[in-house]
Amino acid sequence: MTMKIYGDPGSGSLRRVTTAAKIMGIELERVKVDLFKGESQTEEFKLRLNPHGLTPVLVDGDFVLYEAAAINLYLANKMNSPLLGTTEKDRSRVLQWMFWSGEQWRTFTVTIFDERVGKTVMNLPKDENLIAFAEGKIRAAAKVLDKHLEGRAFMVGDALTLADLDVAAPFSQAGRARFPLGEFPNLVAWHDNLLRSFPAWAETKAEVDDRMDTFLASVGVTL
Known part of the structure; x- marks a missing residue:
């Protein structure tokens, strides 16, 4: 089944x-x-x-x-x-970054997406103080990522793992929600490598972009 x-x-x-x-x-x-x-x-x-x-x-x-x-x-x-990691230590590191991503990273990008995209669609006023707070959290987390990714192609070890997919998730809406990710060159280079090296990640990006762009156009929203 x-x-x-x-x-x-x-x-x-x-x-x-x-x-x-x-x-x-x-x-x-x-x-x-x-x-x-x-x-x-x-x-x-x-x-x-x-x-x-x-x-x-x-x-x-x-x-x-x-x-x-x-x-x-x-x-x-x-x-x-092998997306779980191939050694006991690597598997623990994969879990570390997945948990980190949920607690220190994606939650704040979701907040900004809701404020900048969701509220624009619903024609509601944005909470600029909340946006500033979330951007500060994103920058603090991105600074950690940027240092970790210096000289690295992947979050853990020498191959793609679930940690990469979890940490890369905010790039799905980065342009629309204007996350301050472009300020961190190692982070950007790492994500660009994922798009080049893994067709599945590039294909799903195209799917997300098509869905979001079509919807926003249908409701007359320009971000």
């Missing part, structure tokens, strides 16, 4: 899962959930798939799993994939 992945093609979180699946050769049946139409906010969705009303959600038979990082770990464990 083919596993199903529920999500919106404009989602950077879904992108992390679909990229990892492509790299591992896992076939996932895509089930589109239109976030802009509120399809993840229905009582049925929350009861059956994710009580938070968020995507992506993986369904493997009668097993339901949400949170992109958890989904990727589940898929990689099923495949015994």
